[in-house]
Amino acid sequence: MAEQKYWLMKSEPEVFSIDDLAGKPKKTGGWDGVRNYQARNFMKAMKLGDRAFFYHSSCEPPGIAGIVEIARLAYPDPTQFDGKSEYFEPRATKDKPVWFQVDVKLVEKLPRLLSLDELRGMPALSGMVLLKRGSRLSIQPVTPTEWDAILRCFRK
DNA sequence: GCCAACGTTGGC
């Protein structure tokens, strides 16, 4: 397989949780609503089969809830064309969409949420984007080292 | 192209 990359994708569980994804047909859903250029560009760089942590933000406690796989390459986020959506983008046209999304498929919900506190306590993650001061990016790259260190919490 | 004002994110 082509080189597999790793990512982290944030969602507020009150808006879209890992259980919401689990309840979708084929456990697959579109990751819509991303309205940040850096995050968008990371989604455009995603390849089929890349894996990502599903991170729950703005909740108690925040943390990693599960693992998803990229099931469809970046394509225009339909909510940008919907005048009634909070994600409406007046500058966007069908010919020149501004915002993109990928589809993700649930690989597994982790046996328990790995909290932000626990992540901060792991020396192997000291350089992780998520843990950087002031980091707000909703889509982030994760290094293979970080990925493995996190999985090691579950696969003893 | 600068940068002040404003809006958003997200942990706490």
Place this chain on the structure above:
DNA sequence: GCCAACGTTGGC
């Protein structure tokens, strides 16, 4: 609900 940090907007 607060507010630090960051991104975006818009006047100049």
